[in-house]
Amino acid sequence: MTLTLVLGASDGFLAVADGLRTRQASDPTRPEILCVSDRKLETISRPSAVVLSSGRATYEGQHVSRLIRAALDAAQEPQRPSVEAVAHACAERLHVAARETTPSTLNAQLLVVGYGGDISPVEAYRVDVPPRDFGDGLSSVRPERIDPEVPVVANPCETDTGGLVLAEFNVHNDLIDEGGDGAFSAGAPYRFAGLPLEELRPAATERIREWFRTNAEIARREGVGGLWTVAEVRPGETPHVEYGVELS
Known part of the structure; x- marks a missing residue:
């Protein structure tokens, strides 16, 4: 299973993705070149955003991470796209790959989160690419805008593990809120x-x-x-990403 989380901060957000099969790179300056099939987090600097993936890892030998990377690289030219446009670009790239592959029972899920501008609020979109197991069945692959304050993606999307991990953050927020700093909102249970x-x-x-x-x-x-x-994302800045972080 995959577990990815996005946690909102006062000046940005933190995105994390697990990697059970990930191994430390022999070249510490380029850890991202290894384990392409296990890459679950890609970033784009214009706009400042991340794409988290779970579920199906390949389409006929094409790694989902590389398909996403190609979509992101193309989306940045010739001008800065919106976060929604980034989500649509990723959805279309996987849609095409799914149509051209053999039938499967595996789906792919994406979570696209970011800032459209330097002072724009955070936006979040979910993309669900269903299995191609009958007919066309893929014409409805399009991003769905979601509440950016509580995103979690896993495979399957709703899992006991994802819920339990988020509950841990919810408890932590309750403890922080007891201090009465006034910054906590009941409508944002996974913010710190x-x-x-x-x-x-x-x-x-x-x-x-x-x-x-x-x-x-x-x-x-x-x-x-x-x-x-682990990625730290702030409005108008290139996301800062670290690979091979030991959290579990």
């Missing part, structure tokens, strides 16, 4: 009470580690964990 990214990242990564320490059997059964990819 207005913490900036500099403070959110260590707090969030520790909550993830704590969850895996206390739920090792569930994680093993669901097939999540390994070496993670």
Whole structure:
């Protein structure tokens, strides 16, 4: 299974993706060149956004990560696209790949989150590419705009593991809110009470580690964990990405 999370901060958001099969790169300056089939997080700098993937990893030998990368590279030219346009570009690229592949029972899911401009609010879109197991059946592949405050993507989309991990953050928010800083919103249960990214990242990564320490059997059964990819995204800035992060 895949587990990816997006957590909002006061000055951006944190995106994380697990990688159970990921291995440390022999070249520490280019960790992204390894395990292409296990890449679940891609970024784009114009606009500042991330694309998180789960589910099907290949279409007739074409890795989903490479299809997404090609869509993102093409979307950046000749001008800065919107976050919605990025989501549509990724959806179309996977749609074409799905139409040209043999029937399968596997679907692919994408979560596209980012900022359309330097002062724009965060936007989030979900793309679900269903299995091509009968007829055409793929004409409805298009991004669906979702609440950017609570996105979680897993395979399948709704899983016990995803819910349990997010519940850990919900408890943490309840504890923070007891301080009465006024920044916490009941409508944003997975936000860290207005913490900036500099403070959110260590707090969030520790909550993830704590969850895996206390739920090792569930994680093993669901097939999540390994070496993670972590991205910090701020409006108008190129996302900062780290590979091979030990969180579980």
